[in-house]
Amino acid sequence: MTHDVTAAAGSTRTLLTCGIVAGPLYIVVVVLQMLTRDGFDISRHPASMLSNGDQGWIQIANFVACGLLFVACAIGLRRILGPTAGPGATWGPRLIGVFGAGMLGAAAFSADPADGFPPGTPNGTPTTMSWHAGVHLLVAGIAFLALIAACFVFTRRFAAAGRTDWAAFSGVTGAAFLATWSLIFTLQGSRPANIAFALAIALAMVWASLLAAHHRPRPATA
Numbered sequence: 190m191t192h193d194v195t196a197a198a199g200s201t202r203t204l205l206t207c208g209i210v211a212g213p214l215y216i217v218v219v220v221l222q223m224l225t226r227d228g229f230d231i232s233r234h235p236a237s238m239l240s241n242g243d244q245g246w247i248q249i250a251n252f253v254a255c256g257l258l259f260v261a262c263a264i265g266l267r268r269i270l271g272p273t274a275g276p277g278a279t280w281g282p283r284l285i286g287v288f289g290a291g292m293l294g295a296a297a298f299s300a301d302p303a304d305g306f307p308p309g310t311p312n313g314t315p316t317t318m319s320w321h322a323g324v325h326l327l328v329a330g331i332a333f334l335a336l337i338a339a340c341f342v343f344t345r346r347f348a349a350a351g352r353t354d355w356a357a358f359s360g361v362t363g364a365a366f367l368a369t370w371s372l373i374f375t376l377q378g379s380r381p382a383n384i385a386f387a388l389a390i391a392l393a394m395v396w397a398s399l400l401a402a403h404h405r406p407r408p409a410t411a
Contacts (some may be wrong), residue, residue, distance in 0.1 A: 198406055201268045208262025208285075208401025212394035215255040222247060228308040231387050232380035237300040237325065242307035245299070252296035259289030262401045269404045277346035284339035285397060291332020298324040314378075333370060336393050337363050343400065355403070362396040365389045 219236045223229055226244060239248035263286030270278040301322040302310040340363025347356035369389040372382040 199408075201265050202405055202408065204261045204265030204268070205401045205405040207258040208265065209398050209405065211255045211258035211262060211289075211401075212396075212398030214258070215251060215394055216391050218247065218251040226307075228306045230306075232383050233304050234306050235300070235383070236387065236390075237295060237329065238303065238306055240296075240299040241302045245307075249296045249299070252292045256289045256292030256296065259292065259397065260286055261289075262397070263289060265401070266404060269406070275346055275349055277342040281339055281342045281346065284335045284342060285400075287335035288332045288339065288397070291328050291335065294328030295325055295332070298322070298328065300325045333366070336397065337366050337370075339363075340366065340393065340396065358396065359400075362392055366393050 267282035344360040369386040
C-alpha cells in the first residue's frame with residue numbers, strides 16, 4: 190500500500206512538472222522565433238501566424254508539446270484538488286485541461302498568412318478567411334476563455350483559503366488577459382494593444398506554470 194501511494198504521488202509530481210515546464214517552453218520558443226523569423230512583428234502578427242511558412246512546423250510543434258503538457262498538468266491538478274473541499278477543485282483543473290486541448294486544436298488548424306508574413310504575403314488584413322483559420326480562431330477563443338475563467342476560479346479558491354497573495358495574482362492575471370483581449374477588438378490594428386495582448390498571454394502562461402509549481406507535492410523524505 191505504501192509503495193502504491195508513493196508511486197501515485199510520484200506520478201502526480203511528474204504531471205505537475207509538465208505544467209511547470211509548459212509556460213516557459215511556449216514563451217521561449219515564441220521569443221526565439223520572433224528574433225529569427227524574417228518579417229515577423231509581434232506588434233502586427235499574433236504568435237499563431239508563426240505556424241505559416243517553411244519553418245511553421247516549429248510553432249505547430251510548440252502548440253502540440255505545450256498543449257499536451259498543460260493537459261497533463263490538468264490531470265495532476267485534478268489528483269491534488271479532487272479530494273479537497275472548496276471552490277475550484279473540479280472546474281479549476283478542467284479549465285486548464287480545456288486550455289491545453291485548445292492549444293492542440295490551434296496546432297491542427299493553422300491561422301492564415303496575413304499582413305506581410307510570411308514574406309511574400311500581401312500587406313494588410315485579408316478580405317477572406319480559410320475554413321481552417323476560422324476553426325483556429327474558434328478553438329483559440331475557447332482556450333483563451335478557459336484560461337481566463339481558470340484565473341478567476343482559482344482567485345475565488347485562494348481567497349476562500351486566505352491566500353490573498355495568490356488570489357491577487359490570479360485575479361490580476363485574469364483581468365489583464367480579459368482587458369487586453371477586449372482591446373484587440375476595440376482597437377483593431379493598434380500596435381500597443383497587440384503587444385499588450387501578447388504580454389498578457391505570456392503572463393497567463395507564467396501564472397499557469399507557477400500554479401502547477403504551487404500545487405506540486407514535495408518528494409517524500411526517508
